[in-house]
Amino acid sequence: MEYILLLFGGLLAGTIGSLVGLGGGIVIVPLLLGLGAVSILPMSPQIAVGTSMITVVFTGLASTLAYMKLKRVDYKSSLYLFVGSGPGGIAGSWVNRYLNDDSFSLYFGIFIILVAILLTLKHKQKRVEKPKKTGIQRQFTTTEGDIYTYGFHLTVAIPIAFLIGFISGLFGIGGGSLLVPALILLFSFPPHIAIPTSMLIVFLSAIVSAITHITLGNVNWLFALLLIPGAWFGGKLGAYINSKLSSNTIVTILRIVLVIVGIRMIV
Template sequence: MPDQLDQVQHSPVRQAPTALLAIGLTSGLLSGLFGVGGGVLIVPALVLLAGFGQKLAHGTSLAAVVPISITGAIGYAVDGSVNWMVAALLAAGSMAGAVLGTWLLHVLPVRWLRYGFAAVLLFTAIRLGFETPQRLGEVELGVGGAALMLALGLLVGTLSGMFGVGGGIIMVPAMILLFGISDVVAKGTSLLVVIPTGIIATVQNLKRGNTDLRSATILGLAGVVSAYGGVLLALLLPPRLSVVLFAALLAFTAYRMLRAKSD
């Protein structure tokens, strides 16, 4: 018998622009501040506050994070906080992973997606809670490091396509923990990688009817307004405070997503 949670609203939800603008502004700020595309907030907000079905929220989020990430990446690049080689390696893997992830989004039950999304958020929150980032210089990658970056990109792209997030919630901690990259460089690099990944995933989602372009446009334009402010704030905040706030946000969002299963 089909999973009842698969019977979600799958057509575009015509919400008042005010609600979408508020979600976009908040997401843009958090995107710039934490180096994520913004989907970490957009997806649950669309589901819990705007009445979107889970799959439609994922696809709409991915379309919205593209302009938001472009703005944030430019802000970090102006500050010199982007590792272009790392970004190229991650992007190569993530673009391939995005195709796989959007296919999985189309075929997997919604219940799996919700559990999986919450699990990713909780794992990231717990790990970040134990981390004290150091703002060190960039690192040089050998052959092994480059291969690991490609594999990380593949994983990020797959998760991005499935969960509607830009992948920064995986990339930023991984770059800090596995490669010793500065937290601000990790954020700027992450946002740069989100751009091609989001474009590829959005094209795939449009083919499958998993994107509301009207809502994505409103979300994205609102996020562009606040994203650069988030970048400036990230450069001012102590790194420890930044990751603690991010971990708290992820934990709360995961909690709300799990509660929504029985609401």
């Protein structure tokens, strides 16, 4: 039964993670901890996070390739932000060693709900469509002909990316749960560009975090192999669904998913 849950869990995680740019770990980590609680299989927070990061690599790769075909990935911004998120992922993976079961679940749940609340409050505010003409400037035209101008300062963006990478390595979630709101709220990315761009950053950051967790022995390879096929196809499916939905619908789905998972982890 556990193996069947892992196969379907990987598909669900990949689909949700790709759809709203989370990476999938936000589903996989609670799933693995839940299986550890009801079975004889040992599952510490460290093993759950390390195994999740392996799966997030494949979710990120599958969804990024799908978004590339839709021409929605901002490559330049992704590489700039990876400069911060990569080292942050390594640091978070090392700090993860010091969390026990109870503290991990509590901090993880509170973190997720705070992100959902922040996104709910800020999404109602009007985005800045014309940022100052300094720093990195980007422009995107939607299929409807709407033009979005957005940008960021490296001195602000890289530290934020480091923090997001740190949380990603710490909780095994891919970092998209903070990265997508940051891109949308702080830098005025349109959601249909923020999510694909987030998935590329998640993919790159997950690689370095996964390598770190492998060196620490934090991976259940049997579980990872069962999760990967579903995560791969789910990543492609989520990207396809994303292309069919409006920006407001995507943000609404993101908020609902974050609240549900956060409450579940705290309980």
